[in-house]
Amino acid sequence: MPELPEVEVTRRKIAPLLVGRTIAEVRTTRNSYFFLTPPGRLRRRLEGRRVEALERAGKYLLARLDSGERLLLHLGMTGQLFGTGVASVRLLSAGRGGSLSPEAQVPSFRPDVHTHLCLGFADGGPEVLFRDVRKFGKVQLLGPDERSPRLARLGVDALGVNGKALFAAARERATAIKTLLLDQSVLAGVGNIYADEALFAAGLRPTRPARRVDLIECRRLAVALRRVLRRSIATGGSSISDYIQPDGEDGGYQDERRVYQRTGEPCRRCGARIVRTLIGQRSTHYCPRCQR
DNA sequence: AGACTAACCTGAAAGC
DNA sequence: TGCTTTCAGGTTAGTC
Numbered sequence: 001m002p003e004l005p006e007v008e009v010t011r012r013k014i015a016p017l018l019v020g021r022t023i024a025e026v027r028t029t030r031n032s033y034f035f036l037t038p039p040g041r042l043r044r045r046l047e048g049r050r051v052e053a054l055e056r057a058g059k060y061l062l063a064r065l066d067s068g069e070r071l072l073l074h075l076g077m078t079g080q081l082f083g084t085g086v087a088s089v090r091l092l093s094a095g096r097g098g099s100l101s102p103e104a105q106v107p108s109f110r111p112d113v114h115t116h117l118c119l120g121f122a123d124g125g126p127e128v129l130f131r132d133v134r135k136f137g138k139v140q141l142l143g144p145d146e147r148s149p150r151l152a153r154l155g156v157d158a159l160g161v162n163g164k165a166l167f168a169a170a171r172e173r174a175t176a177i178k179t180l181l182l183d184q185s186v187l188a189g190v191g192n193i194y195a196d197e198a199l200f201a202a203g204l205r206p207t208r209p210a211r212r213v214d215l216i217e218c219r220r221l222a223v224a225l226r227r228v229l230r231r232s233i234a235t236g237g238s239s240i241s242d243y244i245q246p247d248g249e250d251g252g253y254q255d256e257r258r259v260y261q262r263t264g265e266p267c268r269r270c271g272a273r274i275v276r277t278l279i280g281q282r283s284t285h286y287c288p289r290c291q292r
Numbered sequence: 293a294g295a296c297t298a299a300c301c302t303g304a305a306a307g308c
Numbered sequence: 309t310g311c312t313t314t315c316a317g318g319t320t321a322g323t324c
Contacts, residue, residue: 001317033300059318077317078302114302134301136318150319175295184319192317280296282317 002075004189005232013246015054017083025120036140058188068144076136083126158189163219170210178206198225205291259285
């Protein structure tokens with residue numbers, strides 16, 4: 001599922017297909033709650049606009065347009081951005097194995113029923129496709145001065161977290177430390193995978209009440225978060241359920257997981273069996289010996 | 293206000 | 309074999 005590293009990898013790979021190009025045609029599926037801005041309005045406002053930059057805020061992507069408007073994209077759980085025809089050779093090299101579902105092993109570089117937004121460009125080159133099987137993703141066009149509550153709510157970008165600020169937020173909370181990490185108004189970009197992995201790296205049990213995590217531990221956690229996120233970006237993100245890179249490549253970070261979805265397997269550090277529990281309806285994985 | 297829960301959605305996997 | 313149930317989870321909105 002796309003979290004900060006997957007969104008950042010997507011941003012880097014899709015930016016060359018967007019920035020500097022002029023949108024000539026917008027095709028969408030029928031209106032649904034996927035569209036925070038209705039398809040008709042998207043079409044009218046986007047056609048003729050040039051994309052000036054593609055930025056990331058937490059798990060959101062923001063395409064800045066020459067009109068001053070911004071196109072907000074969220075990949076949700078199963079969202080994918082692709083360019084048509086890009087790296088299509090990779091499609092032929094099937095059978096690499098891995099943890100991807102068959103569905104995800106054949107990325108759609110052509111629109112299918114799950115492709116909700118297609119952007120065609122004036123230069124006639126590759127189109128940009130936004131595909132999302134579960135439709136938890138979002139598309140919204142923001143006016144030049146429109147303030148987005150979704151963006152306004154975001155806390156510090158997780159790549160820039162520091163221990164002191166984390167400690168300040170943690171000491172006020174009665175909830176589990178993991179819940180704090182997943183709170184986008186505190187840390188923007190962390191999801192279930194990297195919350196579990198960072199807590200393992202910091203040696204902290206996810207169920208610990210946040211207010212009982214001291215400053216030293218918060219510093220350790222901040223370092224762990226930054227390191228885990230950076231490493232994942234460097235390896236192309238985690239291809240665990242549906243995520244693959246815009247060019248069809250698997251990410252590499254799923255092979256570096258220490259705890260996430262390793263229930264019952266031996267801890268790579270101490271050999272104890274990884275435990276699974278639930279925190280706030282979310283599956284949570286940790287090593288009962290390494291994490292206190 | 294913080295904490296908790298339901299709802300949105302679809303496909304894979306497990307259960308029977 | 310085939311049908312049914314469970315599970316996955318980011319975010320918002322609603323309740324207490």
